[in-house]
Amino acid sequence: MADHSPVTTSPRKPGPPLWLLLELTYRCPLHCAFCYNPTDYAGTGPELGTQDWIRVLRQARALGAVQLGLSGGEPLTRDDLEDIVAEAHALGFYSNLITSGVGLTDARIRALKAAGLDHIQLSFQDSSRQMNDFLSSTRTFDLKYKVAALIKQYEFPMVLNVVLHRLNIDHVEEILEMALRLGAEYVELANTQFYGWAFHNREALLPSRVQVQLAEQTMQRFRERVGSRMKIFFVVPDYFEHRPKPCMNGLGSIFMTIAPDGTALPCQAARMLPGLAFPNVRAQSIEEIWFDSPGFTHFRGDAWMKEPCRSCPEKAHDFGGCRCQAYLLTGDAANADPVCDLSPHHHLVTQAVAAADRPPAAAADRPPAAAADRPLKEQPLVFRSDRNSSTLFVGRNDT
Amino acid sequence: MNQPVIDAASRPVIERGFRLQWEAAQNAHVLLYPEGMIKLNGSAGEIMKRCSGESTIAEITSDLERAFTANDLYEDVARFVRMAVEKRWLTIRP
Numbered sequence: 001m002a003d004h005s006p007v008t009t010s011p012r013k014p015g016p017p018l019w020l021l022l023e024l025t026y027r028c029p030l031h032c033a034f035c036y037n038p039t040d041y042a043g044t045g046p047e048l049g050t051q052d053w054i055r056v057l058r059q060a061r062a063l064g065a066v067q068l069g070l071s072g073g074e075p076l077t078r079d080d081l082e083d084i085v086a087e088a089h090a091l092g093f094y095s096n097l098i099t100s101g102v103g104l105t106d107a108r109i110r111a112l113k114a115a116g117l118d119h120i121q122l123s124f125q126d127s128s129r130q131m132n133d134f135l136s137s138t139r140t141f142d143l144k145y146k147v148a149a150l151i152k153q154y155e156f157p158m159v160l161n162v163v164l165h166r167l168n169i170d171h172v173e174e175i176l177e178m179a180l181r182l183g184a185e186y187v188e189l190a191n192t193q194f195y196g197w198a199f200h201n202r203e204a205l206l207p208s209r210v211q212v213q214l215a216e217q218t219m220q221r222f223r224e225r226v227g228s229r230m231k232i233f234f235v236v237p238d239y240f241e242h243r244p245k246p247c248m249n250g251l252g253s254i255f256m257t258i259a260p261d262g263t264a265l266p267c268q269a270a271r272m273l274p275g276l277a278f279p280n281v282r283a284q285s286i287e288e289i290w291f292d293s294p295g296f297t298h299f300r301g302d303a304w305m306k307e308p309c310r311s312c313p314e315k316a317h318d319f320g321g322c323r324c325q326a327y328l329l330t331g332d333a334a335n336a337d338p339v340c341d342l343s344p345h346h347h348l349v350t351q352a353v354a355a356a357d358r359p360p361a362a363a364a365d366r367p368p369a370a371a372a373d374r375p376l377k378e379q380p381l382v383f384r385s386d387r388n389s390s391t392l393f394v395g396r397n398d399t
Numbered sequence: 400m401n402q403p404v405i406d407a408a409s410r411p412v413i414e415r416g417f418r419l420q421w422e423a424a425q426n427a428h429v430l431l432y433p434e435g436m437i438k439l440n441g442s443a444g445e446i447m448k449r450c451s452g453e454s455t456i457a458e459i460t461s462d463l464e465r466a467f468t469a470n471d472l473y474e475d476v477a478r479f480v481r482m483a484v485e486k487r488w489l490t491i492r493p
Contacts, residue, residue, distance in 0.1 A: 016424045064424025094431035119433045157416030159433050186433055
């Protein structure tokens with residue numbers, strides 16, 4: 001189905017899907033406004049059963065998969081999580097539980113330790129109770145503190161993950177202090193990627209350039225102060241860059257996600273890409289999916305590229321950026337990621353960034369201002385919930 | 400933070416939370432850790448798999464020299480261990 005032009009190289013036989021992410025469920029007690037889950041998740045099919053997940057683990061491991069993320073939704077809503085972890089451990093995966101902390105009781109963390117879980121990534125929405133609870137539309141801040149203590153008590157390496165955006169990026173110093181206090185070995189300051197719910201809420205969530213610069217400086221100072229005892233990951237949000245990120249190291253190169261209904265995807269957001277029938281693990285093996293399905297082969301290599309990517313000397317480095325971002329912003333997934341300043345659509349990104357340079361308080365966290373003070377139309381945050389998922393969009397992109 | 404002095408008597412051990420394993424699919428030893436994986440080259444893999452916390456760098460060196468019928472590996476081993484401690488792949492057992 002790809003346009004195999006003679007001027008491009010055909011992809012070599014790919015290596016294994018080294019990195020496997022299982023989205024065990026879309027069920028989640030939180031309702032974060034920046035969730036990357038599809039906005040129409042409520043319309044997806046039933047979740048895979050325990051034996052399906054175990055079959056996926058065995059097949060993927062046999063191909064060479066080794067890093068395993070267990071995510072969602074909130075994976076702890078599945079009561080077979082311990083069985084899945086035990087199988088992963090027996091197979092030699094390095095397993096990571098990606099959790100909001102809700103449901104991580106003493107009994108469950110003890111069982112997960114016994115099952116062989118390797119580490120835990122705990123999300124916080126902010127360093128303050130008020131903002132954490134506002135952004136997740138739940139009262140979970142105090143609970144997360146307790147869960148962080150449990151993670152330390154059971155001697156799991158702890159990655160603290162905070163999604164950054166306009167409403168909390170000014171709190172980077174407090175967030176890092178909190179992480180240090182909680183004993184996190186790693187902190188991931190994950191700038192919001194604008195897909196799913198976050199794309200819908202982009203106007204409210206995109207920080208200004210000044211906010212990003214200040215946050216980066218604060219993070220650098222902190223890094224110098226604490227040295228190697230806490231490793232800080234901070235990636236500048238790509239809207240502020242001139243070149244796109246090498247998204248997923250190229251689709252279909254090292255990464256595979258399995259969605260709760262068994263759909264296999266080359267990245268968590270790829271379900272939105274039109275025209276690709278993504279395979280399901282109920283019907284096909286991981287090997288067939290990885291090597292032969294159009295969902296994985298179509299954007300592998302560079303045969304699919306258009307100009308300016310096709311003749312670009314940097315294509316081997318950034319793979320044309322993110323296919324989902326190209327599709328979301330330009331309507332064609334084969335276009336260059338408009339983050340790239342060589343893209344004819346780059347103005348779509350610079351316009352969004354220029355709009356974000358308005359004064360930093362957003363509509364959602366301050367009282368409504370008089371119309372004259374608000375040059376931009378501001379819409380309130382739409383929180384991820386089953387109800388909003390059923391009403392936000394009526395159709396699916398991939399049907 | 401005070402880095403320990405690394406010398407022939409130091410006993411390196413793989414840092415907590417890291418795991419070294421042989422991956423047939425990659426034909427290499429890999430070091431697994433939160434959010435990452437490092438594919439080690441042949442000599443790095445051979446050194447790392449001897450970092451049990453029981454052997455000193457001197458002992459690891461002699462073992463490698465025996466296994467590969469080589470000489471004068473000490474500086475290479477010590478340099479690798481220092482780098483790996485800096486990167487927090489290894490720590491020195493107190």
